[in-house]
Amino acid sequence: MAADAATNFVIHLGSFWLPRQGSTLAPQVDRGFDLALYVGVAFFILVVVPLVLFVWKYRRRRAHDVGKPTGHNTAIEIAWTVIPLAIVMACFLVGFRGFLRASVAPAGAYEIQVTAHKWAWHFQYPTGKSTDNELRIPVGRPVKMVMSSQDVIHGFFIPEFRVKEDVVPGSYTSVWFTVPKPTQTLLECTQYCGLGHSGMLAKVIAMPDADFDKWVHQVKLQGSPVAIGRGLYTSKGCSGCHSINGTRIVGPSFKGLWGTTSHLSDGRNLVVDENFVRKHILDPRSLPVTGYPQVMPSFKGQLTDEQINDIIAFLKTVK
Amino acid sequence: MSDSTTPAHPERSAPAHPERSRGTAAGTNYLNAQRGIKSWLTTLDHKRIGIMYLVSVLTAFLLGGIFALIIRIKLLFPGHYLITRAQYNELFTLHGAIMIFLFIIPSIPASLGNFFVPMMIGAKDVAFPRLNLMSLYIYWVGAAMALLVILIGGVSTGWTFYAPFSEGPDAGHVILMTVAVFILGFSSILTGLNFIVTIHKLRAPGMTWFKMPLFLWSIYATSLVQILATPVLGITMVLLALDRGFHIGIFDPRYGGDPVLFQHFFWFYSHPAVYIMILPGMGIISELIAVHARRRIFGYTFVAFSSIAIALLGFLVWGHHMFVSGQSVMAGAVFSFLTFFIAIPSGVKVFNWLATLYQGSISLRAPMLYALSFLFLFTIGGLTGIFLGMLSVDVHLHDTYFVVAHFHYVMMGGTVMAFVGGLHHWWPKMTGRMYSEAWARLSAILIFIGFNATFFPQFILGSRGMPRRYYAYLPEFQGLHVFSTFGSWVIGAGFFIMLGYLVYSLKAGAVASTNPWGAASLEWQTATPPPTENFPVQPVAEHGPYDFEEVVAAQAALEGSAS
Numbered sequence: 001m002a003a004d005a006a007t008n009f010v011i012h013l014g015s016f017w018l019p020r021q022g023s024t025l026a027p028q029v030d031r032g033f034d035l036a037l038y039v040g041v042a043f044f045i046l047v048v049v050p051l052v053l054f055v056w057k058y059r060r061r062r063a064h065d066v067g068k069p070t071g072h073n074t075a076i077e078i079a080w081t082v083i084p085l086a087i088v089m090a091c092f093l094v095g096f097r098g099f100l101r102a103s104v105a106p107a108g109a110y111e112i113q114v115t116a117h118k119w120a121w122h123f124q125y126p127t128g129k130s131t132d133n134e135l136r137i138p139v140g141r142p143v144k145m146v147m148s149s150q151d152v153i154h155g156f157f158i159p160e161f162r163v164k165e166d167v168v169p170g171s172y173t174s175v176w177f178t179v180p181k182p183t184q185t186l187l188e189c190t191q192y193c194g195l196g197h198s199g200m201l202a203k204v205i206a207m208p209d210a211d212f213d214k215w216v217h218q219v220k221l222q223g224s225p226v227a228i229g230r231g232l233y234t235s236k237g238c239s240g241c242h243s244i245n246g247t248r249i250v251g252p253s254f255k256g257l258w259g260t261t262s263h264l265s266d267g268r269n270l271v272v273d274e275n276f277v278r279k280h281i282l283d284p285r286s287l288p289v290t291g292y293p294q295v296m297p298s299f300k301g302q303l304t305d306e307q308i309n310d311i312i313a314f315l316k317t318v319k
Numbered sequence: 320m321s322d323s324t325t326p327a328h329p330e331r332s333a334p335a336h337p338e339r340s341r342g343t344a345a346g347t348n349y350l351n352a353q354r355g356i357k358s359w360l361t362t363l364d365h366k367r368i369g370i371m372y373l374v375s376v377l378t379a380f381l382l383g384g385i386f387a388l389i390i391r392i393k394l395l396f397p398g399h400y401l402i403t404r405a406q407y408n409e410l411f412t413l414h415g416a417i418m419i420f421l422f423i424i425p426s427i428p429a430s431l432g433n434f435f436v437p438m439m440i441g442a443k444d445v446a447f448p449r450l451n452l453m454s455l456y457i458y459w460v461g462a463a464m465a466l467l468v469i470l471i472g473g474v475s476t477g478w479t480f481y482a483p484f485s486e487g488p489d490a491g492h493v494i495l496m497t498v499a500v501f502i503l504g505f506s507s508i509l510t511g512l513n514f515i516v517t518i519h520k521l522r523a524p525g526m527t528w529f530k531m532p533l534f535l536w537s538i539y540a541t542s543l544v545q546i547l548a549t550p551v552l553g554i555t556m557v558l559l560a561l562d563r564g565f566h567i568g569i570f571d572p573r574y575g576g577d578p579v580l581f582q583h584f585f586w587f588y589s590h591p592a593v594y595i596m597i598l599p600g601m602g603i604i605s606e607l608i609a610v611h612a613r614r615r616i617f618g619y620t621f622v623a624f625s626s627i628a629i630a631l632l633g634f635l636v637w638g639h640h641m642f643v644s645g646q647s648v649m650a651g652a653v654f655s656f657l658t659f660f661i662a663i664p665s666g667v668k669v670f671n672w673l674a675t676l677y678q679g680s681i682s683l684r685a686p687m688l689y690a691l692s693f694l695f696l697f698t699i700g701g702l703t704g705i706f707l708g709m710l711s712v713d714v715h716l717h718d719t720y721f722v723v724a725h726f727h728y729v730m731m732g733g734t735v736m737a738f739v740g741g742l743h744h745w746w747p748k749m750t751g752r753m754y755s756e757a758w759a760r761l762s763a764i765l766i767f768i769g770f771n772a773t774f775f776p777q778f779i780l781g782s783r784g785m786p787r788r789y790y791a792y793l794p795e796f797q798g799l800h801v802f803s804t805f806g807s808w809v810i811g812a813g814f815f816i817m818l819g820y821l822v823y824s825l826k827a828g829a830v831a832s833t834n835p836w837g838a839a840s841l842e843w844q845t846a847t848p849p850p851t852e853n854f855p856v857q858p859v860a861e862h863g864p865y866d867f868e869e870v871v872a873a874q875a876a877l878e879g880s881a882s
Binding site: 001007010011013014016017018021028029031033036037039043044047048049051054058059060061063064065066067068069070076077081082084085087088089090092094095096097098099100101102103104151152153155157159160162163164165166168169170171172186188189190191192197199220254259276283 | 361369404405408429475477478481483484487489490572575576577578579612613614615616617618621642643644645649651654655656659660662665666669670673674675676677678679681682683691694695698701702703706707708710711712713714715717719723746758779782783785786787788790791792793795826830866867868870872874
């Protein structure tokens with residue numbers, strides 16, 4: 001049971017304000033935090049010191065005193081508009097750069113499927129191994145979480161890694177990170193999801209690469225997602241229209257399709273990614289691809305979320 | 320409610336209500352011109368409506384505050400304590416929903432605004448007195464429905480109603496609550512509409528736009544947001560109720576909907592709503608600082624236009640609530656950029672207020688203590704917004720206690736301090752009585768200390784990784800939680816003392832003079848409490864709202880001749 005397991009977990013502090021830096025993304029985020037802190041403290045002093053000074057110096061001495069007439073000072077008004085603007089724009093840029101880096105996973109990142117549901121985390125690895133409320137990752141390699149929810153919106157948050165992203169039903173979101181050395185930490189749900197929200201925690205274990213490889217290949221019985229996906233490719237009839245060797249049957253061949261840009265007859269150009277494939281399987285009419293007849297049936301209700309994940313995993317391997 | 324039977328009034332502002340004919344008789348004022356509960360419930364007097372709103376929103380504040388105190392007591396301990404998980408989820412939902420929809424949104428405009436907007440422009444009433452009363456009744460209907468939700472078992476979605484959780488079986492009485500919010504929205508729209516027309520059409524002779532007290536500029540800006548943004552909330556609530564009730568497939572992915580769309584709709588209202596909450600507070604602060612430092616606001620024009628700028632820019636930043644929702648990187652970047660842009664007018668207002676204190680004649684009466692609290696706390700609230708506006712840093716801080724602390728510093732440290740400061744500032748004018756200055760200062764200091772003790776530790780909790788809306792938490796966070804809870808008791812003590820001396824002043828307070836602070840705006844130039852028609856003769860705005868010299872000199876001369 002995940003609920004009330006909180007006592008087993010700790011977030012280790014790295015400084016007064018922040019947890020220790022568990023991922024390679026953390027130092028950049030923390031530099032942004034420090035910048036905001038310096039700017040904040042500086043402006044706070046700039047406001048509060050004069051405030052206290054003025055209140056003391058200009059306190060009313062006689063009941064019928066009035067203040068000096070208010071003048072104009074265009075120079076000072078421009079200065080206190082433009083200088084803060086420049087400072088916050090610098091903050092914007094620092095935040096934007098960090099965000100951009102955190103948003104784009106390096107090519108070849110090790111992918112783990114994350115499925116959230118009330119109130120637990122399910123992790124599926126490429127070998128077919130899966131775990132619940134325990135995320136194991138290899139040290140030193142970029143790891144990408146491809147996440148979806150089975151019920152309501154959850155939030156994937158590892159404080160020590162400085163990563164967070166909502167896990168949304170009906171579409172995929174992702175985060176990535178590289179953990180430089182073996183460690184253990186905590187994953188928390190940050191999007192309110194009901195009674196078990198505060199118990200929706202998972203243990204995160206970063207293992208040396210070799211140990212991880214050994215662990216992840218100890219697979220029992222069920223096949224890998226790629227193998228299951230390949231099976232579905234034939235059993236569900238995809239192979240009737242989509243080849244895997246580059247020839248055109250009715251629809252486009254799956255060979256090399258992943259990651260290409262698809263031109264739609266309504267003028268949109270969309271990358272063939274997790275959300276595209278999922279949407280196309282469930283509602284093909286919403287994504288009419290130029291040059292192909294609109295004959296694909298919807299597989300809504302015929303494939304589970306997990307099976308769609310498997311097909312996506314298979315599709316990625318058809319090169 | 321039809322105005323068509325009433326003949327159009329040729330004069331600018333002279334709706335002929337029967338109750339008004341006695342308004343000018345000596346010794347009568349709006350409070351004693353008519354008596355009995357019925358005279359209140361059927362009144363068209365903006366002042367009485369303002370008072371009824373005031374009592375209503377303060378009751379909501381009390382209720383929401385008690386919920387907050389219970390939540391804080393539970394959080395003394397990391398595990399199960401005092402209340403169940405389900406009760407906890409209902410309590411924080413009701414705390415948020417009541418504080419936002421029943422208290423803080425109507426708080427300043429509907430109570431102090433209703434009372435003082437017409438008086439400050441030298442009018443006899445708002446433009447549409449019947450509409451004004453109707454908006455109060457609509458508010459009561461909405462509030463009654465919200466109370467009904469509490470009585471029949473609550474709602475536990477959080478005040479944000481995020482789909483698809485709010486469409487699930489464990490969310491409680493969502494449809495009833497959304498209908499309540501929908502109804503409350505109309506009250507807000509009607510109030511805003513009334514103020515816009517009133518400020519445009521009923522200003523006294525000589526009252527040009529730039530002779531208006533800054534409170535009116537901020538109320539005007541707020542009203543714009545109220546009538547433009549609130550319909551979006553209404554539509555969103557209807558769609559949510561239909562989606563939950565009839566599965567029409569707007570937000571719930573089970574029926575083909577998009578849950579992130581709900582967040583866009585919700586924040587398209589609820590971010591501008593932040594400015595509905597803070598702009599009137601900023602307006603009050605301009606009044607308090609000017610009057611109690613007896614100095615014209617530095618950069619009046621800038622402060623006036625910055626309210627309008629904030630109101631309009633406020634429509635363009637809703638996506639900064641959604642940096643980790645799965646919206647695109649591009650959208651995140653644009654929203655972050657615009658967010659920093661809107662920070663500037665708010666920041667510059669703080670500098671203007673500081674510059675007004677410089678060379679002022681500062682009295683440290685209770686209203687000024689609250690204004691100074693506002694400057695201190697709102698500055699912290701604004702500056703911690705820099706952390707949250709920065710995309711990469713927000714990823715870490717989003718949905719943690721850091722955000723909780725940030726918006727309490729802005730909403731409670733900002734708006735509530737301004738509201739309470741305004742309440743003390745205008746209390747003598749509204750009630751005709753003075754409160755005890757010593758008790759008022761004590762309560763202001765307690766609230767200031769208690770507030771910081773409660774919410775500053777929450778910044779630390781958040782940056783260390785404590786998510787919001789958690790019933791149970793990691794044991795290492797207990798120390799800061801306990802500190803926060805102790806702080807909440809100090810705030811509570813401050814407010815209960817305030818309740819005590821304010822109520823006591825109604826019975827036994829010293830009789831207030833016409834203009835106890837030496838203020839120059841029009842509401843202080845008529846009797847205390849004001850007559851039903853506000854002014855015995857049509858006032859003329861001869862000087863600006865912050866020209867204190869004449870007023871104070873005249874007061875001094877009067878006192879000199881009396882002694």
